[in-house]
Amino acid sequence: MKKDVIRIGCGAGFSGDRLEPALILTEQGDLDYLVLECLAERTIALAQKAKQQNPNLGYDPMLERRITGLLPLLVKHNTRLITNMGAANPLSGAQKIIDIAKRLQLTIKVAVVLGDDVFASISGDEPSMEGNKALSTYGTLISANAYMGVDAILPALKTDANIILTGRVADPSLFLAPMIHEFGWDRADWDLMGKGTVLGHLMECAGQITGGYFADPVSKPVAGMENLGHPFVDVYPDGSGIIGKVSGTGGEITIRTAKEQLLYEVLDPGNYFTPDVVADFRSVHFEEIKKDQIKVTGGTGKPKPSQLKVSVGYQAGFMGEGEISYAGAHAKERAALAGEIIEKRIRNLFDEFRVDFIGLSSLHGPVIPQGSEPYEVRLRVVGKSHSQDKANLIGEEVEALYTNGPAGGGGARKSVKEIIGVVSILLDRDKINPEVIIP
Secondary structure, eight states: OOOSOEEEEEEESSTTOOSHHHHHHHHHSOOSEEEEOOOOHHHHHHHHHHHHHOTTOOSOTTHHHHHHHHHHHHHHHTOEEEEOTTTTOHHHHHHHHHHHHHHTTOOOOEEEEEOOBOGGGOOSOSBOTTTOOBGGGTSOEEEEEEOBOHHHHHHHHTTTOSEEEESSBOTTHHHHHHHHHHHTOOTTOHHHHHHHHHHHHHHTTGGGGGTTTTOBTTTBOOTTGGGBOOEEEEEOTTSOEEEEEOTTOBSOOOHHHHHHHHTTTOSOTTOEEOSSOEEEOTTOEEEEEETTEEEEEOOEEEOOOSEEEEEEEEEEEEEEEEEEEEESTTHHHHHHHHHHHHHHHHGGGOSEEEEEEETTTTTTOSOOOTTOOOSEEEEEEEEEESOHHHHHHHHHHHHHHHHHSSTTOEEEEEEEEEEEEEEEEEEEGGGOOOEEEOO
């Protein structure tokens, strides 16, 4: 029997999101579905790296902590969980969830969605979307994950699994799939696919639509940020929705927060490409029906693309970094001299090299604002190289400024880390074969 309305909550918008909003949503939100959206381009490349080092890893590093708290509530409230925390290793992630359930003496069923890992299907000759260069020219390739859509998730929803664990799927598809499943939507009804994708896109970043990443204490104050609530959406069979949050949680849902999230990461509102539809956001309408409740209507769509985006991770070398602080009279000038010393000594050894003055020029460019006389400045020097030994030089040279640089430097720190680069390609849809497994 098809429902008249379903409620979907979003308990996480990225891998490092807070834990408690999902618990509050599940306990108090009267949800049919909870979505945890925890994957990004670099996240899955790093997960592939972890899987290479340990074949039992590669799922989201916070999976165990999230699931341990959530499982009793999901079972208690009969809420189904859809999440991409499987990352590069959904099967191992599913086994971890099953182990947690056994430890908690709970009976659950997990459906695993596979097929996004297309590393074996690429040759290295494919041109990147970013620079139209062959993938092999970027460096040693380590991963290739396609953005799958609802076609991959729907078979899992047809099982009686409590938890659907995926790898790389498009963020809005995590929300669109249960809409199609519950309402029996025709996947070739592009307007319905567009409307559902609008709602999914509004929800996917969790706290962003409730005031996170929106707030400015001067021009856009938001109350209760320390207890920011995450959103849920009541979806209706016509594709409209009402977005709200649990009463008593912090933040706000307004037309302004909704508009900002609608345009987040959108280059062309008339052509928002997903695996399920090319959505058109231009006819979306928001109506504030009461405090912290926004009704969403409109949105259309065009046929889904014949190719899917694939994120390809590659080894991009090493980044060396060093920082040191200067305070008091002439702090800016002393920091500038310290940066000049290091640049003259080792700049020519690096493919990329940067000197930043944190608080002055580290975000918007190398030009230090004129007339600014800060009391303290922190120098940051960064260099990129394919040699780890050369990357180490950055921190060593910064530390040497203690006795070989300007007066009064202190608080030095240094680090070296491997860089995982990410580029994208397009791959024909028929080369991607989703599969559902019940461990």
